[in-house]
Amino acid sequence: DIDKTALGAKGRNDGVIDHARLEGIYRTMDSVLGANFDRAAFERQYDELNRAAYHSVTADNQDFLAYICLVLNAKLIQFDEFVKEVRGGNLDNFFQFTRWVNSRMMINPIGSERLRQVHETVMNCEFSGDPTPFKSFRRQEFITTIERMGNMASDASVDEMLQQEITLTNEVMEMAKWLAARGCLLLCMSDKPSESACPDGSESADLPPLHRVETHLVGATIQAQLDALG
Structure with missing residues (x-):
């Protein structure tokens, strides 16, 4: 695997790869949520959920994690509510989470059309077994990664x-x-x-x-x- 070995060496240069991924997430959040994107809240929630304690739901998958943080930032589901369900054992996989989001969208159709499109794409990819369901985030990550290659004098x-x-x-x-x-x-x-x-x-x-x-x-x-x- 060349990632963080031949390219972006672990412990030396890998932080730039991680920063590129985060910038890709930020751009995606801006695109979907616009002025309603709360970056400070996102950073707190991302840091908390990017831990082994939540792997039952996130599966240590950056697409899953980014999508969960998007939903929380849109306030379709509250962060404290999410944590309570995970810790209580009522929410233990990503499939359950997307169904929960689907129910909330039907009951309380808040959010932009762009958010609904992202949700539908994630669900369709999930049904087809695609492990990379958050396509718009990954496309932004590609751009932000290239921006950090060969960019220095x-x-x-x-x-x-x-x-x-x-x-x-x-x-x-x-x-x-x-x-x-x-x-x-x-x-x-x-x-x-x-x-x-x-x-x-x-x-x-x-x-x-x-x-x-x-x-x-x-x-x-x-x-x-x-x-x-x-």
Whole structure:
């Protein structure tokens, strides 16, 4: 898996990947909720729900978590109400949550048409077994990720690059080249959903897929150690 290894190294550069994801969520919230988006409340609720204690409902899935936070921010369901149901064992999976939202929308049809469209897309994806139901969020994440690749000047300091740009990891690249020179078959894989890795025809058609984006190579050199191996 190249995410947070070859690209955005864990403990060194991975924070920029996380910031790109959050910015994608913020843009999606702005698009759906407009002036009613309460960013401070979102940050509090996201931080609380992004923990193992809520994995029964979120399944540690960023699409599920972002959608839940959207619903809470829209006040279709209150945050305290949600937490009480989870802790009481009455709400223990995402399927239950979307049905709960569906009932609330029928009883109290508040919110924008955009919110209803998002909800219907999430439900349709859920029925089809798609693990990435919050499509609009993932499409924004793709854009905000590309905005953080190759965005720094080449003479920027290493610290600046690691804080503001998603970079390639030099140690991994040197190892890959060393292995390739010795006839090894190298496979790069990613668990990113396609919506976060490839352009969308309507929103980002002019952008390349992530694996075609150029960015800076940052890190220490291990070439001497590799050469010593023969």
